[in-house]
Amino acid sequence: MLTSHRLLFFDMALSGRPSLPLVAVLPRQALASSRFKSALKATFLISIDGDPRPLKMEFPFPGRRDARKLADALLR
16 A cells, blocks of 8 residues: 555455555655566566665556556656
8 A cells, every 4th residue: 555655565365455464664755666567467666765676566467557556656
């Protein structure tokens, strides 16, 4: 879930909805997306300021639109 200040990561319930506990919190101003690709699944990288390794995000076919929205929101 992306807020105006943070990117929140939750466990995924069997229903496909986020569930507690909160797994990770990243400050939005420290993030940038790149290398968006969409086919059967959408993938892109999130760079985190100060960390040399990007975080790879993967979304299955039904979530491709959400993936594009998230990647676009994190473009710098």
